[in-house]
Amino acid sequence: MVLRAEYQLGDEEKKLEESAEICLKCGVCCVLKAHSCHAQYDEQFDPTHTFVYDCLGSENPTGNLNIWLCVSCHKCEELCPYDVTPIEFIEAMKAKAFELGLAHPGVMSEIEQIIGTGSAFPVTGSSVRQREAIGLEPLDPKAQDELKLISEETGLTERLNRYKEAQK
Ligand code: SF4
Numbered sequence: 001m002v003l004r005a006e007y008q009l010g011d012e013e014k015k016l017e018e019s020a021e022i023c024l025k026c027g028v029c030c031v032l033k034a035h036s037c038h039a040q041y042d043e044q045f046d047p048t049h050t051f052v053y054d055c056l057g058s059e060n061p062t063g064n065l066n067i068w069l070c071v072s073c074h075k076c077e078e079l080c081p082y083d084v085t086p087i088e089f090i091e092a093m094k095a096k097a098f099e100l101g102l103a104h105p106g107v108m109s110e111i112e113q114i115i116g117t118g119s120a121f122p123v124t125g126s127s128v129r130q131r132e133a134i135g136l137e138p139l140d141p142k143a144q145d146e147l148k149l150i151s152e153e154t155g156l157t158e159r160l161n162r163y164k165e166a167q168k
């Protein structure tokens, strides 16, 4: 299976290559349950149609919401006997999908939550009390401002706005 889309290679080689890798569809990265890709547990996948085949062989890889099941654990890369790196392809497709406004809505709302509140979870009276109860320091409100600044300076805020526009 030749990868269908352009993607960015590793740090040493920052350029786009087309069909730069070939997956031999041996299945090793997904079929060894408990050792391989966790996304393979999703019921839509089986040994004849693995998660990695689904991502690498998709006709529309940036529009394939399954790519967001990848948690970037690198197991596939470590297990592949042929030095294929599915994760690089999947991460590049996520980045492209983000640019195109195709990212998974759940991921976008999580990003907004973190930038907006400085926390991955809603900070409620209950969470404040629980922090106190286990001796954690109060959350620093400056962290929220710093995250907003980082988001603006890195262009993330602008991308989020573009994404929202694309969703209208
Ligand atoms: S990096 Fe992604 S594709 Fe590779 S094993 Fe982990 S979850 Fe699966």
Ligand code: SF4
Binding pocket: 022, 023, 024, 025, 026, 027, 028, 029, 030, 052, 076, 079, 080, 081, 082, 083, 084, 085, 086
């Ligand atoms: S182990 Fe490598 S060659 Fe085999 S299916 Fe996974 S990525 Fe493809």
